[in-house]
Amino acid sequence: MRAxxxxxxxxxxxxxxxxxxxxVFAAEPKGADDAAQSKAAGKLITMAHPNTIADGLxxxxxxxxxxxxxxxxxxxxxxxxxxxxxxxSFVDP
Numbered sequence: 001m002r003a004x005x006x007x008x009x010x011x012x013x014x015x016x017x018x019x020x021x022x023x024v025f026a027a028e029p030k031g032a033d034d035a036a037q038s039k040a041a042g043k044l045i046t047m048a049h050p051n052t053i054a055d056g057l058x059x060x061x062x063x064x065x066x067x068x069x070x071x072x073x074x075x076x077x078x079x080x081x082x083x084x085x086x087x088x089s090f091v092d093p
Contacts, residue, residue: 004034004059004060004061004062004065005035005061005062005065005066005068005069006065008024008026008035008065008069008073009064009065009068009069009072011024012024012026012068012069012072012073013068013072015072016072023074023075024072024073024074025073025074025075026069026073026075029052031050031051031052032047032050032051032052034046034047034050034060034061035061035066035069038061038066039070044061044063044066046060046061047060
């Protein structure tokens with residue numbers, strides 16, 4: 001069984017530990033938006049066949065990563081892939 005969400009969970013935990021006031025926003029493409037769907041439903045939603053070209057998102061969240069994301073992520077968003085590219089272009093390093 002594959003479980004996703006580890007990268008955003010780990011980064012979020014580290015960021016919150018270093019700066020508790022930081023806001024963490026998780027974004028994922030529509031078609032592989034199990035985190036956004038889970039947040040809206042209030043329970044873990046798994047997707048049997050995520051529809052995305054992003055191979056790292058072709059898994060589903062585990063119960064531990066789902067729990068961590070609920071604790072530390074301020075918002076989960078799903079976007080069309082083209083919109084995600086535009087969103088990232090506004091990130092100031």
